[in-house]
Amino acid sequence: MNIKPLADRVVIKMQEAEETTKSGIVLAGSAKEKPQIAEIVAVGPGGYVDGKEIKMHVKEGDKVLTSKYAGTEVKIDGNEYTILRQDDIPVSYTHLRAHETPEHLVCRLLLEKKKKKKKKKKKK
Numbered sequence: 001m002n003i004k005p006l007a008d009r010v011v012i013k014m015q016e017a018e019e020t021t022k023s024g025i026v027l028a029g030s031a032k033e034k035p036q037i038a039e040i041v042a043v044g045p046g047g048y049v050d051g052k053e054i055k056m057h058v059k060e061g062d063k064v065l066t067s068k069y070a071g072t073e074v075k076i077d078g079n080e081y082t083i084l085r086q087d088d089i090p091v092s093y094t095h096l097r098a099h100e101t102p103e104h105l106v107c108r109l110l111l112e113k114k115k116k117k118k119k120k121k122k123k124k
Contacts, residue, residue, distance in 0.1 A: 003076060005044035008054040008086045012038035012066065036065050041081065058092055065091040
């Protein structure tokens with residue numbers, strides 16, 4: 001693939017949706033949930049967007065969680081990719097602990113954010 005995103009854009013390849021549930025039920029194509037886990041295949045250089053400097057915090061090969069319907073889906077050389085802004089990537093797997101699933105990570109990050117807010121309120 002020879003695609004280079006501009007500015008704060010990122011190109012990702014979504015992981016395949018699971019074919020079976022945890023209990024072993026085989027899912028039909030329409031019953032599969034859209035995956036939110038992806039791998040970054042290309043990263044833009046960053047730069048200035050709307051007068052603000054944007055530094056890229058992700059790199060090629062990172063595993064990330066994305067918003068369900070974020071970005072623009074494109075098909076290149078028979079492969080499906082999604083082009084989106086770095087801001088549409090709320091979680092990178094670089095923060096994932098060994099025993100955590102992506103869902104655990106999101107919960108942990110939300111709890112940490114709430115704790116920080118409480119500490120700030122107590123200081124005031």
